[in-house]
Amino acid sequence: MSGTLLTPDSRPRAGVRPTGTSFVGLVGVELRRLWWRRMAKVVLVAVVAFVGVSAYAAYQQTRPEALAERIDDYSSIVAETTRQNASIPADEKAAQIEACQRDQAASGADASGGGPGDFRCEQMFDPPSPAAFGIVAAERTAITSSIVESGVWIFGFLAFILGASFVAAEFAAGSMGNWLTFEPRRLRVGTSKLVAAGIGGLAVGALGVGLAALGATLVTTVNRPGADLPIAEAPIVPGDTAGQSLLRVVVIVALGGLGGAVIGLLLRSTAGVIGLVVGWLVLVEGFIANAFAEGRLQPWFLRTNIQGFVSDGTTYFATRCGADGCQSVSMPHSYTASWTYLIVVTVLGVAAALATFRARDVT
Template sequence: MSGTLLTPESGPRTRVRPTGTSFVGLVGVELRRLWWRRMAKVVLVAVVAFVGVSAYAAYQQTRPEALAERIEDYSSIVAETTRQNASIPADEKAAQIEACQRDEAATGADTSGGAPVDFRCEQMFDPPSPESFGIVAAERTAITSSIVESGLWIFGFLAFILGASFVAAEFAAGSMGNWLTFEPRRVRVGTSKLVAAGLGGLAVGGLGVGLATLGATLVTTVNRPGADLPVAAAPIVPGDTAAQSLLRVVAIVGLGGLGGAVIGLLLRSTAGVIGLVVGWLVLVEAFVASAFAEGRLQPWFLRTNIEGFVSDGTTYFATRCGVDGCQTVSMPHSYTASWIYLLVVTSLGVTAALLAFRARDVT
């Protein structure tokens, strides 16, 4: 009778392999642990505070009263510039313009292969434009982009510290060893922590962009100038271009969170991570990148590639020497080269962190 109750799925318990928690479940657990960390609340407050201060600064700069003061100053400067230019003889103006054009041509020849040079020689005697004095109407997209771009490094650093402390603190507290007793497959555990840190970084970037958009909307609504102010229309920022730039900022902040977790897995110490980052920024990014090889090494460093990725291409300054001596010139760095660099660095860092986590002892 007992034989008739056996099914094909029946078998000794020792031969049944436990399925455990799925990878998505592990990531969900890590996200909850990340959220309940005190550092997450500190980062949240810091992002809100930065965006609030930046939005208030934008409000102060775009107030109708401030615009009226700038218009008055601009009118005085235009009148003084016009009076001074009228006193200069025509032949002297022509000579100065020709000298400017010669300098422009010489500089353009020395910087062949770099960014084009424009000394604006024909406009050297024109009065300044209203836009150069900030006499433009407040525009939501421009204010949002300004706040987000100025906060890129702050958001990225906050996400980096959040990811680093999230991983490194578990080694210091000994909870990593306890966690591995429940889930002994280290690659799954390490990958889930990296994914959670990256998602946390994306959340920090998304929060910063969302709050900046909200703040810019409030500023442009409150500081709408009246018809009596002769304010130029704000420059039109294409919606697709602005949205893509903001998304790239969010992606970089997400990479900041992932990078913090990667270095946390390698060093296993929050203090060590902070020391390494400060040393890298001060010695490598700020000194080595510009001091060696006349600045031509900058395309191989993080700062240049992050700027190139966010801004859809960037420029850097390097020293170029020729028969007439050495000059500092502006060199282009493309968006494609930037994202390829970031992709390669991220892949190498994640691979190294997982291999180290798999091989090293955990106490």
């Protein structure tokens, strides 16, 4: 009788239930599958091409020859502006400055809770500064930020399509059902795919930022103006501010990859994902956000919050009507409100995708 009682350790090895692959192992498998997809190579080429074209454009704009041409144009404009200002009577100048100051005060009174903006009324008859005319030395951080900020939407879209196609294509090909026969715990499978898509988006963002920094370094090294060009030094962006801005771009691109996987897990069709994105951008972000409630709904849409997160706060325009009629006013949208919105949307989207994946049939 006692011989039939076996402890768990004394059972035959074949009777011990296997623990399966760890979650980290699942993520590693998904990352390898993501890398070997053809879309990953397309995204890689697209990022390299965009940064290369942007760096070449920066090179063309900061060439010493181009700077010399702008200096000649600037000198002509300064001479013409000085001649025109000399022909204006002093009392007329004073009247225009006074009118400008009244407009500035009225603008401050119309703003909701803010002080009047600086219209630079006292400098309205001064010629433009060389920096305002683009006559500045090339600066690596400024060029890097310019390339990355202009490419954040492209990087994010590429990461989104990569994540969406990575998940949705497995439903179309039938490989999702085969994969679940080896790992039947759907939450682990779905979560590992979302994590892999987020890491893929993170890699896209980091690649874009890294290539932009490399291109900016090459541009500033090659286009180093000589001492004979009277140009101003470019304003130096603090390292922590520039670094934080670039880091936020990487984060938003990573969220793009995660968002693509979430939508792919919900719709299970790459074509459906693309159709949804186009419809959302045109109908919701392009029309509804601006047409309803006089534009005051914009803080509740993705575009405004993405811009507010990347730019450490942003503004949007809404229509305000009063006794003097309707006018478009600039409204602030804070960085805190932007990242809070993005976190809430991300959590809700991930929860909905995993719940749907767990409940619906795969076939």
